[in-house]
Amino acid sequence: MSAETISSAPARTPAAERMRLYRQRRRSGLRCLIIELRETDIDALIRRGLLKSEMRNADAEIINALYAHLDRTLGQTS
Secondary structure, three states: OOOHHHHHHOOOHHHHHHHHHHHHHOOOOOOOOOOOOOOHHHHHHHOOOOOOOOHOOOHHHHHHHHHHHHHHHOOOOO
8 A cells, every 4th residue: 555545535525515514504503594685685784884885796795794784783692
């Protein structure tokens, strides 16, 4: 046996990696959800100063603004 054969671990499949991340989130008390927002919800994030109007179509920016809103409203729990 070569050193390469002994030291290389089997590669994780994409499904196994998703499950590992899912379990890690659950242990941390997190849940992954899909939600629908109305345009008026996005407008409210902009009015509250949590989202710049030019970023209204940027998914990552909307998510960050929503997290900020939840932290302000519910308090930071982590």
